[in-house]
Amino acid sequence: MTQKNGPVEKVIPDIVIHRLPVYLRALDLMARQGKRITSSQELGERLGISSAQIRKDLSHFGEFGKQGTGYDVEYLRDQLRRILKVDRVWPMAVVGAGDLGHALANYKGFANRGFQVVAVFDADPAKIGQRIGGLVIESMDVLTERIAELGIRIGIIAVPAEAAQDVANRLIEGGVRAILNYAPITLSVPEGVRVEYIDPVLALQSMTYYLEPNEVETVVGS
Amino acid sequence: MTQKNGPVEKVIPDIVIHRLPVYLRALDLMARQGKRITSSQELGERLGISSAQIRKDLSHFGEFGKQGTGYDVEYLRDQLRRILKVDRVWPMAVVGAGDLGHALANYKGFANRGFQVVAVFDADPAKIGQRIGGLVIESMDVLTERIAELGIRIGIIAVPAEAAQDVANRLIEGGVRAILNYAPITLSVPEGVRVEYIDPVLALQSMTYYLEPNEVETVVGS
Numbered sequence: 108m109t110q111k112n113g114p115v116e117k118v119i120p121d122i123v124i125h126r127l128p129v130y131l132r133a134l135d136l137m138a139r140q141g142k143r144i145t146s147s148q149e150l151g152e153r154l155g156i157s158s159a160q161i162r163k164d165l166s167h168f169g170e171f172g173k174q175g176t177g178y179d180v181e182y183l184r185d186q187l188r189r190i191l192k193v194d195r196v197w198p199m200a201v202v203g204a205g206d207l208g209h210a211l212a213n214y215k216g217f218a219n220r221g222f223q224v225v226a227v228f229d230a231d232p233a234k235i236g237q238r239i240g241g242l243v244i245e246s247m248d249v250l251t252e253r254i255a256e257l258g259i260r261i262g263i264i265a266v267p268a269e270a271a272q273d274v275a276n277r278l279i280e281g282g283v284r285a286i287l288n289y290a291p292i293t294l295s296v297p298e299g300v301r302v303e304y305i306d307p308v309l310a311l312q313s314m315t316y317y318l319e320p321n322e323v324e325t326v327v328g329s
Numbered sequence: 330m331t332q333k334n335g336p337v338e339k340v341i342p343d344i345v346i347h348r349l350p351v352y353l354r355a356l357d358l359m360a361r362q363g364k365r366i367t368s369s370q371e372l373g374e375r376l377g378i379s380s381a382q383i384r385k386d387l388s389h390f391g392e393f394g395k396q397g398t399g400y401d402v403e404y405l406r407d408q409l410r411r412i413l414k415v416d417r418v419w420p421m422a423v424v425g426a427g428d429l430g431h432a433l434a435n436y437k438g439f440a441n442r443g444f445q446v447v448a449v450f451d452a453d454p455a456k457i458g459q460r461i462g463g464l465v466i467e468s469m470d471v472l473t474e475r476i477a478e479l480g481i482r483i484g485i486i487a488v489p490a491e492a493a494q495d496v497a498n499r500l501i502e503g504g505v506r507a508i509l510n511y512a513p514i515t516l517s518v519p520e521g522v523r524v525e526y527i528d529p530v531l532a533l534q535s536m537t538y539y540l541e542p543n544e545v546e547t548v549v550g551s
Contacts, residue, residue, distance in 0.1 A: 121535075128534035132513065153515060192537040199533075206432035211529070213428055215489075216513050220530045221537065260540055261533065267437075285536035287529055291354065291438050293375060301539055303532035307433070307509055308442045310525035311421075311483065312350035313343075314507035315414040315443065317523055318482055 119167045126164055127187055134184040146177040193221025200254055202274045203265035204229035204244045211263055212239040254281025263287045341389045348386055349409055356406040368399040415443025422476055424496045425487035426451035426466045433485055434461040476503025485509045
């Protein structure tokens with residue numbers, strides 16, 4: 108039942124889609140630095156990805172460079188924005204107005220990258236009505252209807268693990284189809300809803316594997 | 330020059346190492362739920378990863394289950410902790426005492442997963458000397474020497490993009506070998522230093538690709 112109607116599209120591997128934002132970020136930076144032309148070699152060196160991989164990833168979407176002359180930085184950046192659908196602004200809801208919710212609501216990095224936080228929710232009556240940046244914290248009780256009203260399709264979960272599934276359910280009921288989950292649990296969601304996880308511990312644990320045990324000092328405490 | 334001395338070790342793909350913390354998190358949860366036995370099928374269903382992939386990943390490190398009886402949850406969890414070297418507590422430094430630095434310094438999710446924030450640094454004289462949780466915010470001027478003194482090998486960068494490379498250099502000079510970078514730039518680091526990136530925009534942009542364009546509402550603003 109995941110079949111789409113409409114013209115047959117080749118399915119592009121999810122891992123390729125996940126690399127495109129990395130390319131886009133590098134191209135954004137190059138453009139800001141005034142660089143006009145780049146190559147898969149140069150991109151690859153900056154990102155630690157092979158140039159062959161970059162060429163193969165991009166080839167799924169068309170022909171963006173000319174043999175021998177490389178890529179036009181702004182053109183490739185704009186094409187990637189279009190492909191990733193961030194050539195517009197997606198309104199987002201943040202749920203949870205703790206330290207992390209504050210950090211997200213005030214995050215400068217969303218601007219010009221396709222996203223804007225337009226609503227913040229919390230369950231704590233003491234927080235409801237307070238302001239984060241330009242936004243008034245709203246009650247969890249109105250979350251579902253507000254999401255629907257504002258046409259929000261993207262929700263960010265910044266609540267404790269035990270509350271995260273309930274928040275996800277309410278977001279989805281309101282019309283959210285993409286969730287960025289900071290709570291350290293795997294969410295159950297219906298088909299058609301995407302979830303990405305941000306858990307600093309997963310990233311840290313994949314680095315400690317490589318740290319030499321004899322480098323460990325047990326100076327813990329303050 | 331990346332050759333290691335000592336016994337020959339098979340090199341395990343980085344992508345496998347990155348999946349182990351995901352398995353560990355699921356096993357942690359199962360153990361807390363009182364579950365004693367699991368299978369690659371059950372783990373796979375919970376995580377959206379094929380059971381064959383899980384068995385293959387684990388087979389790099391030994392034989393953890395018996396044919397037909399599955400995995401002992403606590404045993405496999407403990408083995409993964411040992412493999413990932415999180416059967417100990419790694420002291421960490423957080424650099425940047427803004428909203429995100431506060432969220433990280435107060436984060437409950439590090440406890441029992443191998444990590445503890447033991448020092449917080451900021452460049453702002455108004456913040457230095459203030460407390461976050463049990464820690465006193467220290468000056469960036471003493472960062473390198475304090476990192477060395479405390480034997481810290483892991484640093485978390487929570488400063489704006491333009492300051493991140495300088496912070497990384499100072500952390501590495503003090504002895505840090507693993508960096509979790511929240512600033513939206515790719516860092517230059519010497520060989521032997523690992524960097525993982527947390528950038529919510531990358532995760533968001535890999536989801537917008539899949540959102541239907543006609544679902545976009547342009548209700549932006551508050």
